[in-house]
Amino acid sequence: GAGVSQSPRYKVTKRGQDVALRCDPISGHVSLYWYRQALGQGPEFLTYFNYEAQQDKSGLPNDRFSAERPEGSISTLTIQRTEQRDSAMYRCASRPPTGVDTQYFGPGTRLTVL
Amino acid sequence: QKEVEQNSGPLSVPEGAIASLNCTYSDRGSQSFFWYRQYSGKSPELIMFIYSNGDKEDGRFTAQLNKASQYVSLLIRDSQPSDSATYLCAVNMGEYGNKLVFGAGTILRVKS
Numbered sequence: 001g002a003g004v005s006q007s008p009r010y011k012v013t014k015r016g017q018d019v020a021l022r023c024d025p026i027s028g029h030v031s032l033y034w035y036r037q038a039l040g041q042g043p044e045f046l047t048y049f050n051y052e053a054q055q056d057k058s059g060l061p062n063d064r065f066s067a068e069r070p071e072g073s074i075s076t077l078t079i080q081r082t083e084q085r086d087s088a089m090y091r092c093a094s095r096p097p098t099g100v101d102t103q104y105f106g107p108g109t110r111l112t113v114l
Numbered sequence: 115q116k117e118v119e120q121n122s123g124p125l126s127v128p129e130g131a132i133a134s135l136n137c138t139y140s141d142r143g144s145q146s147f148f149w150y151r152q153y154s155g156k157s158p159e160l161i162m163f164i165y166s167n168g169d170k171e172d173g174r175f176t177a178q179l180n181k182a183s184q185y186v187s188l189l190i191r192d193s194q195p196s197d198s199a200t201y202l203c204a205v206n207m208g209e210y211g212n213k214l215v216f217g218a219g220t221i222l223r224v225k226s
Binding site: 108 | 118122146148150156157158159160163202204206208212213214215216217218219
């Protein structure tokens with residue numbers, strides 16, 4: 001595809017429900033990142049994959065958050081037993097395999113937990 | 115102390131002026147630095163990256179890096195109303211340099 005895509009773009013859920021957010025990186029990009037962005041703040045690192053391997057998950061807030069990328073392409077960020085404080089914009093980014101280590105962001109998923 | 119600090123602004127400049135955006139960072143081992151622009155309701159868009167001390171110019175944009183002072187800046191010459199946005203400074207940290215840490219961003223307003 002032309003850019004990073006994310007789905008759904010908007011998700012409204014009730015507290016206690018599980019949600020799964022999807023990211024499809026730019027074709028050929030082996031590195032994939034998840035961020036969370038609160039209003040008026042910069043993106044906050046959550047986790048990072050190189051191919052299918054989760055290289056760094058130090059930013060995941062707690063064990064309700066998990067991510068996977070089983071085939072080294074599409075990634076899913078799962079939040080179990082959602083809480084109101086999980087409401088935020090969740091952004092995915094991907095990086096090309098060689099050259100400059102820049103990251104390109106997708107449009108994000110706006111999660112609202114009621 | 116935050117890892118990447120920016121003045122939140124807003125920074126207001128008249129059209130045609132130079133806008134100067136500043137950022138400081140805490141990790142002396144950081145090697146790569148980025149400026150992203152984010153329009154309201156949109157995703158961050160890469161503007162510039164810089165690795166070496168000194169200046170790097172790209173069109174109306176100049177990034178400046180001083181690793182000794184742990185300082186990076188972005189200059190926008192001939193500012194246009196379309197430059198009005200939030201500018202995010204990002205520093206590559208982490209064990210393998212694969213973790214971008216962002217500042218909170220500086221709001222820039224260019225008045226015509």
